[in-house]
Amino acid sequence: MRTISGNSALSLPYWDYYTNPNIPSEFTDQATGNPLYQARTNTNVYNALDLAPFNSDLYNFQRNTSNAFEPQLEGKPHNPVHDIIGGVMTTMRSPTDPIFYLHHCNIDRLTHAWALPDGKGIPYTAFLYSSSTSNPYWAGRHVYASGLTMARSLTYDPSYLNYGYANLDVPTALPLAAAPRREGFIKVQMPSNSHPEASGAAPQEGNFENGPARPIASNRRSLGSALNVDLDERSVTARVKLSAAEKRDLRNAADTARTSGAAKGVPQMVVIVFDKINLREKGKDGGYFYNVYLNLPVGARSAQERQRFLLGTVGAFAIDAASHHGTATIEFPASEKLADMDLSTASDLSVSLVRINGANSPKGKVIKIGEVRVDIVAGDAPLNSSVVTPKPPKACSYNC
Ligand SMILES: [Cu+2]
Incomplete structure (x- = not known):
């Protein structure tokens, strides 16, 4: 993206819906020509959230292993955030809604935050894949399009791709159901018995x-x-x-x-x-x-x-x-x-x-x-x- 934009300082923001479940207001402002605005079914994803991916008993990383983080995170909140927002976000064309990138940056951040403590069942690889020290899980390349590929081993840790996150805390509580928007809404704690x-x-x-x-x-x-x-x-x-x-x-x-x-x-x-x-x-x-x-x-x-x-x-x-x-x-x-x-x-x-x-x-x-x-x-x-x-x-x- 830095290459395409010609901006070597370009970085993507994340939307931490565990802190505020409302889509950031820059994305919901219907001012003419706002490129971040899209018609969406909902702007609050509270009901898509779950703390289960951050339970301490999840040990393994990848799907098809038991007690695994990745399928749990995909099950909730990843897929339901797509579903509740709705519109193009419920389809494979979801990257055409700019909120997609903030959602996926947060999924990436949550994954890294979960993976950081040592001793988890995460297959290891050094920066460069090595058949003697790297787990075969990281062998090969991701192929995104013809001529657009990346070594799988580079996606092991954000530092391998020269980026990082200031906040690496995993969520320990659900947010306020109607968290304050930056304009200053009144805080309302959802009563526990009103959970769906x-x-x-x-x-x-x-x-x-x-x-x-x-x-x-x-x-x-x-x-x-x-x-x-x-x-x-x-x-x-x-x-x-x-x-x-x-x-x-x-x-x-x-x-x-x-x-x-x-x-x-x-x-x-x-x-x-x-x-x-x-x-x-x-x-x-x-x-x-x-x-x-x-x-x-x-x-x-x-x-x-x-x-x-x-x-x-x-x-x-x-x-x-x-x-x-x-x-x-x-x-x-x-x-x-x-x-x-x-x-x-x-x-x-x-x-x-x-x-x-x-x-x-x-x-x-x-x-x-x-x-x-x-x-x-x-x-x-x-x-x-x-x-x-x-x-x-x-x-x-x-x-x-
Ligand atoms: Cu997604």
Whole structure:
């Protein structure tokens, strides 16, 4: 960007929504010709925020390892900030809204802040990738476009790319729901019982037809599914009925995950699949997303209680990212969650989609999921944590 702009001092600001969940006013000023203004569905992202990525028990960095930071951060707040802001931010053209860069700089800053303390399960690399000391995770190059590439190892630490952040604190509290704008709004602390999930009510069970257990691919079998799950402004639970044989398979997969050790890398043999997803016209402008839970018990009120059952989130942004020719498939690894549940008395599996809204959100049908499926995938070897070298002390060499 410095090369393109011809400004060697160019730097990008970040928007710390954990301090103020309102989009900075420079971006919402509709003055004629303000290049930072865009039509957006919402300007306050409070309901997209979550402290779970900063829980002390998250040890690993990359997805497909257990207790991993990256998928947690993507699940919330990364994707829901796209979804709640809405407009072009819910699409793969989101970089055409200037707020995209402030969002992504903050995601980068939060990632670096999380990674800084030593002893985390982050694959290590020196500045230049070396086959003897670097973890293979960092081998190769990111390819952004033809002729536009960057060595993966350079993205290990901001100092490798000659930038840094003045504030490297991870969030420890949610902000005021209606934080003061710089013009001087009155501070209003959101009462704790007005959080969208504070009622603890389990979403009502929808009346969905069940799909049969069947082979899906050579290494993949469906244990059952719920068909044609239509999502609107209400939260809903889809029940997947399982036969005795399928329940046994599920328990075996959970036992394998349980015995393979929490911090090590769990074979993700059970996957909850949202297949044949269609984003309906009414859903395309965002303003909402859904928390996706597995076997959410009635009465789990606190965010901490519910976290045990949270598979991730789904909204217009993730669907657009996964779309090919109009329909999308999104998968949630579930072995780790199942390993933590008592399955001895479980009769069926339930997948709950809890709707979360911004101040402006659409009513009516927004998303159709053709099939909510429970798949068992064979041959997924557990990721071996021995390839993870803990970050050495003082790896940060710039602005730290
Ligand atoms: Cu993004």
